[in-house]
Amino acid sequence: MQHDDVIWDIIGNQQFCSFKVKTRSQGFCRNEYNITGLCNRSSCPLANSQYATIREEKGQCFLYMKVIERAAFPAKMWEKVKLSKNYEKSLEMIDESLIYWPRFLRHKCKQRFTKITQYLIRMRKLVLKRRRKLVPLSRKVERREKRKEEKALIAAQLDNAIEKELLERLKQGTYGDIYNFPVHAFDKALEQQDEDSEEEEGEEEEEEEEDDEDVGKREFVAEDEVEESDLSDFEEMNKLRTSSDEEEEQDEESSSEEEEETKASGSKGKCPANGSARKKKRSYVEIEYEMEPAPKSTATS
Amino acid sequence: MAKHTSGSRGGNGGADGAEAKEEVKMEKSEAEAAFPPTFNVSEIKNKQRRHSMFVKYKQEKSKLKIQLKKKKKKERKALGDKAPPKEVPKTIENQRVYDETTVDPEDEEIAFDEGTDEFSAYFNGLTNPKVLITTSDRPRGRTVKFCEQLATVIPDAHVYYRRGLALKRIIPQCLARNFTYLMVINEDRKMPNGLVLCHLPDGPTAHFKISNVRLRKEMKRRGKDPTEHFPEVILNNFTTRLGHSIGRQFAALFPQDPQFVGRQVATFHNQRDFVFFRFHRYIFKNEKKVGIQELGPRFTLKLRSLQKGTFDSKFGEYEWVLKVSSFEKSCNDATT
Numbered sequence: 001m002q003h004d005d006v007i008w009d010i011i012g013n014q015q016f017c018s019f020k021v022k023t024r025s026q027g028f029c030r031n032e033y034n035i036t037g038l039c040n041r042s043s044c045p046l047a048n049s050q051y052a053t054i055r056e057e058k059g060q061c062f063l064y065m066k067v068i069e070r071a072a073f074p075a076k077m078w079e080k081v082k083l084s085k086n087y088e089k090s091l092e093m094i095d096e097s098l099i100y101w102p103r104f105l106r107h108k109c110k111q112r113f114t115k116i117t118q119y120l121i122r123m124r125k126l127v128l129k130r131r132r133k134l135v136p137l138s139r140k141v142e143r144r145e146k147r148k149e150e151k152a153l154i155a156a157q158l159d160n161a162i163e164k165e166l167l168e169r170l171k172q173g174t175y176g177d178i179y180n181f182p183v184h185a186f187d188k189a190l191e192q193q194d195e196d197s198e199e200e201e202g203e204e205e206e207e208e209e210e211d212d213e214d215v216g217k218r219e220f221v222a223e224d225e226v227e228e229s230d231l232s233d234f235e236e237m238n239k240l241r242t243s244s245d246e247e248e249e250q251d252e253e254s255s256s257e258e259e260e261e262t263k264a265s266g267s268k269g270k271c272p273a274n275g276s277a278r279k280k281k282r283s284y285v286e287i288e289y290e291m292e293p294a295p296k297s298t299a300t301s
Numbered sequence: 302m303a304k305h306t307s308g309s310r311g312g313n314g315g316a317d318g319a320e321a322k323e324e325v326k327m328e329k330s331e332a333e334a335a336f337p338p339t340f341n342v343s344e345i346k347n348k349q350r351r352h353s354m355f356v357k358y359k360q361e362k363s364k365l366k367i368q369l370k371k372k373k374k375k376e377r378k379a380l381g382d383k384a385p386p387k388e389v390p391k392t393i394e395n396q397r398v399y400d401e402t403t404v405d406p407e408d409e410e411i412a413f414d415e416g417t418d419e420f421s422a423y424f425n426g427l428t429n430p431k432v433l434i435t436t437s438d439r440p441r442g443r444t445v446k447f448c449e450q451l452a453t454v455i456p457d458a459h460v461y462y463r464r465g466l467a468l469k470r471i472i473p474q475c476l477a478r479n480f481t482y483l484m485v486i487n488e489d490r491k492m493p494n495g496l497v498l499c500h501l502p503d504g505p506t507a508h509f510k511i512s513n514v515r516l517r518k519e520m521k522r523r524g525k526d527p528t529e530h531f532p533e534v535i536l537n538n539f540t541t542r543l544g545h546s547i548g549r550q551f552a553a554l555f556p557q558d559p560q561f562v563g564r565q566v567a568t569f570h571n572q573r574d575f576v577f578f579r580f581h582r583y584i585f586k587n588e589k590k591v592g593i594q595e596l597g598p599r600f601t602l603k604l605r606s607l608q609k610g611t612f613d614s615k616f617g618e619y620e621w622v623l624k625v626s627s628f629e630k631s632c633n634d635a636t637t
Contacts, residue, residue: 130465130467132438138625141625145512145603146512148573148575149512149513149575149601149603151573152572152573152574152575152577153572153575153577153601155392155393155394155572155573156570156572156577158568158570158577158579159593161537161568161570162535162566162568162570162579162581162583162593163591163593165535165537165568166535166566166583166585166591166593167588167589167591169533170585170588170591171588175561176561178561178562179585179588
């Protein structure tokens with residue numbers, strides 16, 4: 001026989017109920033058919049022979065009912081009614097099914113149904129929004145990567161690499177005329193050019209800008225003889241030299257000298273040293289002059 | 302009961318107790334090969350003794366090694382000029398298997414590809430880069446600062462708060478406002494740890510892992526804040542096809558005409574698949590020496606995936622994905 005009070009006496013208060021979860025302030029009921037989730041005399045599905053619940057499966061809500069007539073048939077104890085997807089209609093269905101049932105159960109069923117529909121709606125909304133994906137990191141892999149990174153950093157030698165790259169760019173001239181000092185590189189370039197010109201034509205090396213000590217020096221030079229002279233400005237050379245051939249050569253030289261002057265104008269401090277180096281070099285060089293017919297140079301004289 | 306028993310028997314050649322240790326020590330110091338051939342340090346059951354034996358064994362080994370080195374050095378000195386050349390140590394860079402996707406500078410196919418890919422417009426000077434920097438949801442202070450500093454490094458960069466917007470909705474808005482790049486910095490546990498670099502008019506999307514972020518105030522001996530001048534860009538070691546495309550992506554972040562007056566340089570150095578980013582100010586002391594001073598933030602990137610179109614995690618076409626397998630032992634660098 002179903003004695004609800006006796007059952008409640010046993011499981012609710014005095015002895016053990018396996019569905020009960022006690023906390024400091026309240027007790028909960030873990031029974032899946034419990035309508036409120038709390039451990040109460042009126043909410044306990046074991047201690048009430050007439051009971052109703054709402055349960056949800058895969059988005060579908062069902063109304064479960066238990067009556068005392070079926071208490072002897074546990075397999076058929078719960079009557080399952082599928083509720084409509086329409087909220088109002090379902091409420092009416094609940095009212096219809098639970099007509100003449102205690103007010104408490106009716107009320108609680110409707111409350112539970114409302115809650116369930118609300119969370120179903122929220123679930124559907126969340127699926128449409130952006131989801132944060134949590135990607136698990138393997139600790140071993142992370143550790144190894146960290147170590148690899150450290151080693152790569154050491155192998156990279158970043159500062160050296162950057163400095164080298166910058167210096168290369170400077171040499172190649174990507175910075176243009178901003179930096180004034182690349183005399184060294186410029187000299188190297190000059191030397192290379194000189195070598196080329198020596199190889200090709202066998203002419204003398206280009207003259208360089210010299211100190212002012214030779215300014216105004218007068219030399220009488222023969223036509224055929226050629227002397228490598230330490231004369232500074234080509235203009236003055238033009239005044240001094242009288243032979244047309246030499247002037248001609250001077251013109252040729254002067255054009256190249258002009259370039260030199262403009263290039264090396266910024267590097268005044270470096271000049272004397274280079275001049276002396278040049279002088280030394282020049283002593284080895286054989287000078288050959290090209291002999292050309294006169295008419296061109298008459299304008300200059 | 303005492304743990305340091307003097308009575309326990311060890312597995313070494315017939316000795317036991319504290320005296321045995323000393324005997325063994327003397328033995329060892331006399332002749333290295335005094336142990337019976339089947340002796341193994343791991344056979345001693347007592348942990349302390351085993352440990353001390355092992356330590357001794359190691360010391361002996363290292364002593365031998367030092368002696369060998371000294372001998373070699375002496376021989377080398379004695380030989381003088383006739384000594385054989387010094388052997389080059391093996392490094393990963395030496396031993397790397399030749400990667401057939403390495404880019405040859407004169408390769409026509411690559412030159413053609415470059416002329417027609419998504420960056421060609423940029424490299425021909427038609428478009429100027431405009432970068433939008435944003436984060437994942439609810440960024441913490443560190444990430445926000447990092448974004449701000451990045452914005453000072455990259456000219457024409459704008460930082461916007463994310464506020465929970467979907468990337469797929471941000472992208473059309475960016476296109477409408479003529480942005481060329483979208484950078485999303487992902488955050489985890491209050492530290493930036495991921496970067497999505499998306500080239501906008503449906504260009505490739507690269508997803509990187511960020512590590513070792515150092516903000517400006519954490520730098521030692523740093524200079525003043527970077528100015529508004531366009532920095533130069535240095536790209537080192539991007540040799541394979543994949544590396545080349547990534548390198549171009551980085552280059553397209555900065556405007557084509559650097560202002561040398563500013564003397565700032567941003568470096569992306571690729572070493573063993575890690576891309577190190579540094580931002581320096583340089584000064585040429587003379588034509589052979591240059592001094593650099595680190596300014597802005599520094600971080601390292603590791604490429605995780607490269608997608609062909611704009612950011613689309615579900616339907617995107619992945620050009621390259623990093624394979625994370627713990628059995629990966631050989632050094633296959635994909636971008637070097």
